[in-house]
Amino acid sequence: MKKNILYLSIAVIIGLIGGYLIFGNSSDSSNQKITEVHDHSEDSTNEMWTCSMHPQIMQQEPGDCPICGMELIPAEASSEGLLANQIQMTENAMALANIETTIVGNLMEGNDDGVISLSGKIATNEENNAIQASYFDGRLEKLNVSFEGQVVKRGQLLATIYSPNLVAAQQELITATSLKQSQPALYKAVRNKLKLWKLSASQIDNIESTGEVRENFPLYATVSGTVAMVMAAEGDYLKQGQPILKVSNLNSVWAEFDAYENQISQFKKGQKIKVATSAYPKKEFDAVISFIDPVLNSSTRTVTVRSTLKNNENLFKPGMFVSGKIKGTAQSAEESLNIPASAVLWTGERSLVYVKPNPNRPVFEMREVTVGLRNGDNFTVVSGLENGEEIVTNGTFTVDAAAQLQGKKSMMNKSGEKTMTGHEGHLGMQGDSENKSDAISTMKMKLPMAFQTAFQAALKPYFKMGDAFVASDASQVSALAKTVLAKMKAIEVGGLGKMEKSHLSKSIAMLDAISSSSDLEKQRAQLVVLNENTVALAMNIKSPTETLYVQKCPMANGNKGAIWLSTEKEIKNPYYGDDMLTCGSVIDSLK
Template sequence: MKKENIIYIGIAVVVGLLVGYLIFGGNAEIATSDEHDHSTEIASGEMWTCSMHPQIMQPEPGSCPICGMDLIPADNGGEGLAVNQIKMTENAMVLAGVETVMVGSGVDGEDHIKISGKVAVNQESDAVQSAYFDGRIESLSINFEGEEVRKGQKLATIYAPALVSAQQELLTASKLKASQPQLYKAVRNKLKLWKLSEAQIDQIESSGQVLENFPVYANVSGVVSEIMVEEGDYIKTGSPLVKVTNLNSVWAIFDAYENQLSLFKEGQSLNVNTNSYPNETFTAKVSFVAPVLNKQTRTLEVRAELDNKKGMLKPGMFVQAEVEVASKQDGEVLTIPESAVLWTGKRSLVYVQPNPNSSTFEMREVELGNLMNGSYVVNSGLQSGEMIVAKGTFTVDAAAQLQGKKSMMNQEGETMQMGHEGHSEMGSAMKMEFSTEAEAKFGDLLKVYLDLKDALVASDQGQTQSLAKKGAGIAAEISGLQMDDMGKSHISQLAKQLTELATKKDLEGQREDFVLLSQNMIQIGQQMESLESKLYVQHCPMANNDKGADWLSLEEEIRNPYYGYAMLTCGSVVQTIN
């Protein structure tokens, strides 16, 4: 019996081990298989990015931490593609609104192009009223620039000691004019040289009284464009008093590209329009074509003269002119939509779709001609029938930057890093529009931000927290002012970032939030046109876990907010915002 029990126990143990192996060993294989499949799924998962900030990469959809815009799918493919080619997923193309068109042919014969410019003062009609004798300004009869004056109107009164002496000489000579007529005539001529009229001289002589303060009268009619003196000023002969501009004739100054030079010549008539008077067309005559090209803008100044006797055109007003142009090419004229072109200053780029059935795009540099009816004439770089991106061009370019391909601002195909110059250029390429009130309020927020930066330099957690709370309130006020949608998105995100920073009580967390806050402040600051002073964009390559981080400063000298006194001078200036 004992032997039988031992056998039964042995059999039970063997069966138990076998069953355990089958159960747990199989499950282990299944678990291992599941774990492998899960990692494969993550590795092949879709990444999400911001179309305006392509350096942002997240494994799931959401909002951009910089501007708050919805993220879009980013394609990580590109194997087997050339360095100037980019491949996007169909989903990404739909979400980004990418549309393509075929390179078409325009109409032969006459067409027209539009050039933009501004109304300016006709400098040929400028007149500077000068002093004809030494003296002191006793009073001014004109109060502000823009005031209208007429010829003969009193502008000022001047006390002139030399003129007082000359009057006394006149009174003495008038008593001797019978015996010494030449002396009398010489004294009168002396007063005439000081621009006293015959009537004024006769009045002094008949009254027998010496005038201490002499009036100065306008020589021309027009508008006061500049007052150059103040009451009490001492002046010399020839000193300018006021500048008077006759606005009966004004200039329209246009910027024409060098390939448009042949379209303009002196004496040519132009039809000029302005948004202020949409139903009015003004006729202008080209009076000057600049002989020297502007090397920076590659444009040429074309000046046309406009009749403005009705006073409708004001200096500084934007105008457009249409110029008829006849095609000089034989056969078809290739054209592409204006929205298809990316400008980099010296280059003009488009994205070509080599295969209409594939979502692969190729960046190509083209040479363009005149802009006619919303389309550019293509001189070289494209052929009729090719497909190009007409809408969503900037998004395609952003995807190229993500994949390390050649792009608008990355000619060598290197990956763009946060905080570097390429990133700054990316920010400046965006366009936001703010009202004057919003810009002024942003100036208050900028001052708070700069104080917050100094608090981080001093490693003052409490001051940083207090300033962040103050800044969040100002940002909330700005978000209620007038601006475009992109501006609202960035300002709204700015308020959230400052509110979040205000909750952090430790320096490490505050400095971590300061990274994205600074990126947003830099991009908004680049859009402001009324900054009170120059700003320096500074970069520390070691901050943000060695990814690099930026910040704004009023001083060129480096004071690092991410490390404080531990590494106070670590960093460099990467951009200047004027």
């Protein structure tokens, strides 16, 4: 009996253990599966990571951006409640991209209402120019005034000329002097002949009284001024009337300004204008508009607006850069809205801004606007915005790139179909994870040969502008940017696709901004965008006239890196100049 009870107890224990092993494991397995499913669900919401500067980068794990090396941030999980033309960004992405917004209507506080800023340079007053010419045939024996900039005074000895005709005329006068009483008409005719050759009465009287013939005859200045051009050299054989010197009287000079086509209606003769120059930063000079060129320059789309400045103290030098401020005749600032030029994206046909409709949400929407006059660093808005609206004024290109990647309407994508951005398509810096060697990848473009020829012509002053950036000369940068701008605007766009036109229009917009600014830091920030678009076009030139090197500085553009184009392999950094002249490397070339 005891044995039976023992066997029964053992069987019960074995059964309990077996049941636990079977059902317990199943339950644990079930719970584990549920937990795994739950954990996977949680991971799936945070599995994508992106770069704030290059939103085309999408990775399942955190890390660094393969393009710029910045730390990746979580991608936006949802875009619910957005309109078709709206995009949403994270607060972190906005901070890293340095996106800034401004309320429309509060942009011009502290500025003079309706004041238009113009840039120009000092030129000689052509009304005061004079030509010192030879009044008889002869050989230039000696030239006493031989270089430009030399000051001459009326009556000063300029040159000595040997003239056979003048020798004969002197002999005629000596002979006619003896016949003065018997043939007064002949005597008077000979004297008048010498007067017409610009000999003075005292010179003629001296010949008559001494009876001596001078072979080398002196030539005296008939006006006072500064030598603008030497037009002859010693030993030259001169014809009657041939110029020897061009002399400018600099007691008054012209200040000539370039006014854009859409500004012409703002100016009229007699308007007051204040002129300033970097040579005398604390002085302003009052003048009035004396001339408005009736012919528009077809290449630059500008007209010349001129004022005359007194220069008795010799403060102004021809060629000196000046700026002018003038109150326009159009509507006052109270009747118009003004926005920073940095807020506007140009496509060639449209002007776009990004509006922040809700101040409490990082949501932006593209808005097409019509702009009018440019007043310094601001544009007047004709339509498309209302007073009090908030717009993006810094980082506009970054917001537009995000819109393109999300398939929204953008400056390159009017219909809203998803397109590749500049960084994704043609300027992405790629490299393997081990050595991260730099190379530049370009999207194929179709550039007509006429475009390639004109574009390469524009690159010549572009390289000079790069040298001015290296020298940190803001005024020279501005002047050369105007030259490049004129050549870029003159390029025919026939046969170009949408992408090619976009690169050209962005380049023109940046050149316009650089030429209108005297702030070197702003110019260098605009150079970053200019180079991205210029390099993209240059890399599609089939037969460049010279080897082109694409160079990159990883520290420029706030450590995000920036590229530029050069004809020299040696690094000369335009973003830092002498501070870090050799910072950078060659990442690609076109031979």
